[in-house]
Amino acid sequence: MVFILGSQRKDVGNVVAAFKEYQRYLEHYRDRFPASAWALATSDWYFDFANQRCPHDGSLQWIKIEELEGGEEPGDKLVSIKTRLRSAHGNGWIEFHYPRVYSYRLALFSDYNYGSRHGHADWLYDEFRWAGEGRVMHEIEWARTDDTAHWFIEASDVVYRWTYSAK
Numbered sequence: 211m212v213f214i215l216g217s218q219r220k221d222v223g224n225v226v227a228a229f230k231e232y233q234r235y236l237e238h239y240r241d242r243f244p245a246s247a248w249a250l251a252t253s254d255w256y257f258d259f260a261n262q263r264c265p266h267d268g269s270l271q272w273i274k275i276e277e278l279e280g281g282e283e284p285g286d287k288l289v290s291i292k293t294r295l296r297s298a299h300g301n302g303w304i305e306f307h308y309p310r311v312y313s314y315r316l317a318l319f320s321d322y323n324y325g326s327r328h329g330h331a332d333w334l335y336d337e338f339r340w341a342g343e344g345r346v347m348h349e350i351e352w353a354r355t356d357d358t359a360h361w362f363i364e365a366s367d368v369v370y371r372w373t374y375s376a377k
Contacts, residue, residue, distance in 0.1 A: 215335045215351055229257070232337065239340040244367035247346040251338040259298075263372045267298030268333045270352075273316075289314075291363060295333060303373040308365035312345060315362045331358040338368065 236243070236251050243251075255261040273293040280288035289311040295304040318330065334353040341347040341364045348368055352359035 212337065212339075212349070215337060215349065236338075242340050242344065243338075244344060244346050244365075246370065247338045247348070247368040250368060250370050262297055262299045262302055263304065264298070265295055265304050265333045265336065268295035268304055269298075270294075270330045270333070271296055271303070275311075275314075291365070298332070302375055305371040305373070306348075307369040307371070308348070308363055308367070309369065310366035311363060312341075312366075313362075313364045316359070317361070318359045329358070 233252070236248065240248060250256050255263055257266075258264055259266045271294040273291065276290045276292075278288045278290060280286060291306075291308040291311050291314065293306050296302075297304055330352040332353060334351045336348060336350040339347045339349070345364055345366060346368060348361075348363045348365070350361040350363075352361075
């Protein structure tokens with residue numbers, strides 16, 4: 211079930227209704243959602259495009275996928291993802307850390323990137339959904355005039371960090 215991504219935003223009249231439905235959904239799963247992801251999704255600033263901390267229109271600087279020793283059994287691996295965006299306002303860095311990743315799909319669409327010449331473009335829309343067993347699914351749409359990339363990351367939580375930097 212998707213609430214506030216691009217397909218739901220195409221009808222401008224439904225944006226407010228879509229956000230209200232998303233807020234009801236989040237409240238319903240409040241006790242099951244990982245703490246940091248729930249705090250982000252329900253904050254008053256995260257989806258406010260005028261707020262410098264909002265990822266909307268941020269540009270990807272890097273993504274790191276690590277496979278670390280960890281887990282319950284010897285030899286178990288723990289996958290972790292970290293990503294950094296330059297804020298849309300150009301005055302800070304936005305970092306997301308997914309401490310334990312259970313699955314991910316990162317797609318960059320060549321049809322719109324002309325051989326990746328344009329990269330990911332801007333972080334357009336995203337939403338957090340409960341993925342069962344205390345996990346969160348973070349779905350992210352990247353776009354310029356058309357979709358350029360789409361990410362799905364299922365993780366134990368999403369830890370957000372904002373760092374101010376002069377332009």
